[in-house]
Amino acid sequence: MRGAGAGVSEVLAASAVAGRVDAFQRALLSWFWRERRELPWRGVGDPYATWVSEIMLQQTQVVTVVDYFQRWMARFPDVAALAAANEEEVLEQWSGLGYYRRARFLHRAAKVIVEEHGGELPSTLEGLRTLPGVGPYTAGAIASIAFGLPAPIVDGNVIRVFARLFAIEGDPRSTANQKSFWGLAEALVDPQNPGDFNEALMELGARVCTPRSPACLLCPVREFCAGFASGEPEALPEVARRSAVKPMRAVAVVVTRQGRRGKELLVGPRDAGGLLAGMLEFPTVEREGKRWPKLDEVASLLGMKVVAEEVGELTHVFSHRRLLTRIFAAEVGSEATFADERWRWVPERELSQAAISALTRKIYERSKQLETT
Ligand code: SF4
Structure with missing residues (x-):
């Protein structure tokens, strides 16, 4: 597991979450259990389904992914079926989702899982990280959601929520800030419900703490939020300069x-x-x-x-x-x-x-x- 980033304990100590991590986790989880969307990959208890959905959800919206996910699972219901397919079939199933490298990685990793792991996804963060195309985010998502490990995850939604909750300034992609985000994710993840906690954070970012107009009045963790207290939550995270097209x-x-x-x-x-x-x-x-x-x-x-x-x-x-x-x-x-x-x-x-x-x-x-x- 990734070590906590420099300064994470200071960031936490200076925040309204200090000494109240349990209350923060409870507030977020109760909201999630009440409000979560029914999605075809939720609660199925299949690490392969979690993996496929997480890869599809990178750079693609949930509403688009639902149909693709169902078609994909009907065509490649398990790792063995995916490993046995040829690349053209795999790309056909992915056609329209974009960022085709994701499909090629899924396919290559399925072959590795069959050849080196007896057809079962590795159940540790370290094992998951050895698969092609599985970075810290995907490994954390599979480990926490499918295997119940208290692994941290950080994606664009989590960055936005943390930047506002803890008033983290500067380029969110900088090494120092990335360390802080991962450190905070690791410090806050609920060891009893790590998968739900991580999904709750991402869902909060997708539905409530949105980029332009966060719905703070509906937010379950408003009382902990420095961005809300400042009156200008949408000023964070700082928008990174786009590189030239x-x-x-x-x-x-x-x-x-x-x-x-x-x-x-x-x-x-x-x-x-x-x-x-x-x-x-x-x-x-x-x-x-x-x-x-x-x-x-x-x-x-x-x-x-x-x-x-x-x-x-x-x-x-x-x-x-x-x-x-x-x-x-x-x-x-x-x-x-x-x-x-x-x-x-x-x-x-x-x-x-x-x-x-x-x-x-x-x-x-x-x-x-x-x-x-
Ligand atoms: S209170 Fe507002 S800014 Fe803070 S986490 Fe909730 S939605 Fe985001």
Whole structure:
């Protein structure tokens, strides 16, 4: 378990929680037990389900995750089923959730669990941390929620709640502040109900102690809160400066043919590397900066020249990149072959189930719209 951060005892001693940790835990837990949402991964007593839900919930909202989680559990009900699947199936199930690295880590970790842990998730923090893609947050969540260990967790919601409760100033991502947040989480977690306590903290941050307008009058721990006492709780945590967004340019060609299965589209796996590695996309050349790639560069990807017509342009914003894509459309004969074997034809009606990224979906939608105008 992580050691308490420097100054945590001072922060606690100077707060309204000092000497009243039990009362703080009781107030938070009674609220949680009264108000918690029924969610398909809660109370199921299955560490695999906890793990999947926690990975899905990183960077994705609860309402979106519910459906994905249920479909995922129906398709991969346990670690063995996930380990036995191929990557394309895994990415297909994840398609639309974004941040595909999470799905690849789940898949790789499932294989490790089957090969090295007899198919059971490790039940200690240290064991969990050895799995691909399992960092301190996920390990703490699984350890506390699924195995009842008094492990701390810190996510964006917990940071916001703690920054306000304990008036922690400065960049919340700084090493010193991260130490404080983890130290506080460790000092406050209720050893009798660690999973519920951690979920309660996150739920408080998601539903009550929200970024712009915290509902302090409904907050079960208001009497302990320095932010509330200051009259300006939303001033904390300090907003970190965003790093500059990099421009990128791409050219994508939506190649179609009339095949045996009706209209078909040409797709291939994106080159390794980057967040979307392995996802299927239309033939695309993309580069950093504001210089447009040439259509000929896409032709050399395909190993043949295609007659393509420009049909539009769209903008897609990733976390730190703003990508402008010029979209071209080309129809080829039903016997067309390509030098590179990675390209394959997908019937148009099956495209929505294929492992395509949100960007590829947008490009497809845009090319469809223009077809009908
Ligand atoms: S009192 Fe307000 S600022 Fe403090 S934890 Fe509750 S909701 Fe957040």
